[in-house]
Amino acid sequence: MTSTTNDSAGGDRAALRFVKGHGTQNDFVIVTDPEAQIDLTTPLVAALCDRHRGIGGDGLLRVVRSGSLVERGVLDALPSGVSPEDWFMDYRNADGSVAEMCGNGVRVFAHHLRASGLVATDEFTVGSRAGARPVVVHSHDSVHADVTVQMGPVRTDGESMVRIGDDVYRGLMIDVGNPHLACVVPDLTAADLAQVDFTDGVMLEDDAFPHGANVELVTPAGDPDADGRLPAAMRVFERGVGETRSCGTGLVAAGAAVLASRGESAGTLCITVPGGRVEVGVGADGAYLRGPSRLVADGELRPGWADLDD
Ligand SMILES: N[C@@H](CCC[C@H](N)C(=O)O)C(=O)O
Numbered sequence: 001m002t003s004t005t006n007d008s009a010g011g012d013r014a015a016l017r018f019v020k021g022h023g024t025q026n027d028f029v030i031v032t033d034p035e036a037q038i039d040l041t042t043p044l045v046a047a048l049c050d051r052h053r054g055i056g057g058d059g060l061l062r063v064v065r066s067g068s069l070v071e072r073g074v075l076d077a078l079p080s081g082v083s084p085e086d087w088f089m090d091y092r093n094a095d096g097s098v099a100e101m102c103g104n105g106v107r108v109f110a111h112h113l114r115a116s117g118l119v120a121t122d123e124f125t126v127g128s129r130a131g132a133r134p135v136v137v138h139s140h141d142s143v144h145a146d147v148t149v150q151m152g153p154v155r156t157d158g159e160s161m162v163r164i165g166d167d168v169y170r171g172l173m174i175d176v177g178n179p180h181l182a183c184v185v186p187d188l189t190a191a192d193l194a195q196v197d198f199t200d201g202v203m204l205e206d207d208a209f210p211h212g213a214n215v216e217l218v219t220p221a222g223d224p225d226a227d228g229r230l231p232a233a234m235r236v237f238e239r240g241v242g243e244t245r246s247c248g249t250g251l252v253a254a255g256a257a258v259l260a261s262r263g264e265s266a267g268t269l270c271i272t273v274p275g276g277r278v279e280v281g282v283g284a285d286g287a288y289l290r291g292p293s294r295l296v297a298d299g300e301l302r303p304g305w306a307d308l309d310d
Pocket residue numbers: 026059093098099100101102103104105178179214238239240241244246247248249250
């Protein structure tokens with residue numbers, strides 16, 4: 001990539017290359033910055049992810065060497081299991097806020113590493129703020145990939161409620177590296193789920209999530225398929241973004257919540273979201289997420305693109 005320095009949202013004075021990709025239509029702007037030279041300010045990220053004045057995306061993935069983030073003071077220390085030479089997914093939400101993990105993001109990130117030649121093997125580790133995330137790239141070309149991510153531990157921390165419009169839903173507070181409220185609503189058909197109106201956002205219980213949370217509504221959708229996977233349908237409202245068409249960590253939280261609603265702690269699910277379908281596995285050793293990645297475009301931002309005052 002062309003290196004650039006950004007002193008503010010409007011301070012870029014060199015062309016900035018990017019790749020655009022998505023995982024089940026959870027879409028990302030990908031910026032390769034191995035030595036962490038870009039000052040990823042909140043306004044800069046928000047402008048890049050803005051669908052009107054920037055490229056547009058649910059989030060931004062910076063491709064950076066883990067050790068560089070520590071050297072530059074972006075991270076205080078390497079997260080658990082992450083080596084300085086590992087590629088690190090420095091994830092930001094569309095509003096510019098930092099999040100610990102992004103499951104769909106890791107699939108797209110791994111695809112980009114593999115397709116661009118930054119990584120030459122199909123199995124490697126991606127660093128994230130939530131820790132190391134081993135990946136397997138089952139197949140890939142320059143546009144398509146099929147990727148499994150080991151998503152680490154899934155922790156349930158009790159129950160809480162959320163108001164969405166006039167309705168209140170109860171769910172499990174689940175940590176998948178980032179916080180979720182996963183609400184299983186068994187009597188909601190897939191058609192009812194599609195009608196839920198997120199226009200006014202979601203209202204979480206006071207003090208339940210000091211750093212906010214992502215909210216999933218999930219409905220079990222019948223008997224296991226021929227591979228023993230439980231079908232389910234999910235919609236999600238993401239912290240720092242709004243409603244998205246998919247959320248990988250949310251899919252894992254939803255899968256764990258569906259299993260818990262059946263009195264089970266392990267199993268596999270095939271979950272449909274507005275943007276596609278993924279496989280989720282939950283077990284004593286942690287969870288995995290398997291699904292597609294698409295890289296759709298390469299581009300270059302023009303110097304001065306982010307000037308906000310004209
Ligand atoms: N879309 C992501 C989750 C991104 C972070 C989330 N919005 C948060 O703030 O925790 C995924 O695929 O997991």
